[in-house]
Amino acid sequence: MxxxxxxxxxxxxxxxxxxxxxxxxxxxxxxxxxxxxxxxxxxxxxxxxxxxxxxxxxxTREQYIDIKPQNVITRDNIYLEVDAILYWRIKDIEKSFYAIDDLQGALVQLAHTTLREIIAQNTVEETNVSRSEMDRAILDQLNDTTSGWGVEIIRLDIQRITPPESVRKSMEEERAAEIKKRALISEAEGERQAAIKKAEGTMTSMQIIAEALRTNPESKEILRYLVAQDYINASYRLGESQNAKVVFVDPGKSGDLMKEMIAESTNIEGNGTPNGNGNT
Structure with a gap:
């Protein structure tokens, strides 16, 4: 047994x-x-x-490596502090073991050198506005090397790009100036549109009044009343203003002036010319 x-x-x-x-x-x-x-x-x-x-x-699952902050110099000779996260996975375990020693250490060093190389091709402003393009360029360059190690780089995310304090202040001032510039342009455009609308409204009002005067001569008295009412309201508002100045107008002459304006508006609407005889 x-x-x-x-x-x-x-x-x-x-x-x-x-x-x-x-x-x-x-x-x-x-x-x-x-x-x-x-x-x-x-x-x-x-x-x-x-x-x-x-x-x-x-x-063979996805893994990540935290790329510690490092100093990188840009194309316009500005030092930046950059840190990122590298996501990767093993596709061929045989290559990852036999083709490279200390795989993760090699990936970290490769990521550092590639980051410096790509950022050195851009200015400070370009690194802030084209971060996604830089990520893709770094990813393509990394995969060209790591494919021989049996490793696939899935993505590289640049987390922070920190410029020096003086550069940060200059960039903030530039952004503030750009925002103020856009606000002034928008305000000017709004005023221009308002002036156009006001002019169009005034033109329409004059055409309506001229048509009413042409078809109904009795409405001239109504027009005189409206003009006088506007004159009184304007004088009242002028008197309330702190910077107001007193202006004396001869009532007799102002009445004659109103009559001439009404007559001229009627002639323009009826004949298409200022004097009604076809001469300008």
Whole structure:
């Protein structure tokens, strides 16, 4: 019985030594007698004890590396402090193990040099307005190198670009000036539109009055009353103003002036010319 028990125990030990459980999302590398043999997929796998050896097990899920703040000089010779996050994953575990030593350290150094190279091609203003374009350029350049390591760079997000205090103040002043400029332009455009609308309204009113005078001569007395009423209201508002000045007008002459204006408006509407005889 003892030999049988020994054989059973040996078989159990062999089974336990040869069975390897790989978790979902992971992949393992097996070497046989010091040479690459095969990959182990998630689930239950069996290897030959003492002959096969698992030399690496890593995840194929997305991972990230925090790129610490570093000083970068721009094309216009301004020093910036830049930090970012690099998202990556292993696509070929064999290459990631045999093609590069210290994979994460290599990714960090590559990200640093690529960041400096891309930002050095832009000015301070361009780094702030074209951040997404820089992200894509960095991503393309990184993947050109890391594809040989069996690694895919998913994205690189630049979190902060911090210029010196003097540059920040200059940029804030420039933005404030630009906002003020746009506000002044908008205000001027609004005033222009209001003046146009007012002129159009005045023209329409004059045409209506002229038509009424032409078709109904008795309405001249009504017009004189309205003009006199406006004159009184304007004088009242002028008197209320702190900067008002007293202006004396001869009532007799003002009445004659109103009559001439009414007559001229009637002639223009009726004949299309100022004097009614076709001469301008």
């Amino acid at each position: 003892e030999p049988i028990i020994a054989i059973v125990l040996a078989l159990i030990g062999y089974a336990l030594g040869s069975a390897k459980l790989i978790n979902q999302g992971n992949v393992a590398l097996v070497e046989r007698l010091g040479r690459y043999h095969r990959k182990l997929s998630p689930g239950l796998n069996f290897i030959v004890p003492l002959v096969d050896q698992i030399v690496m097990e890593d995840t």
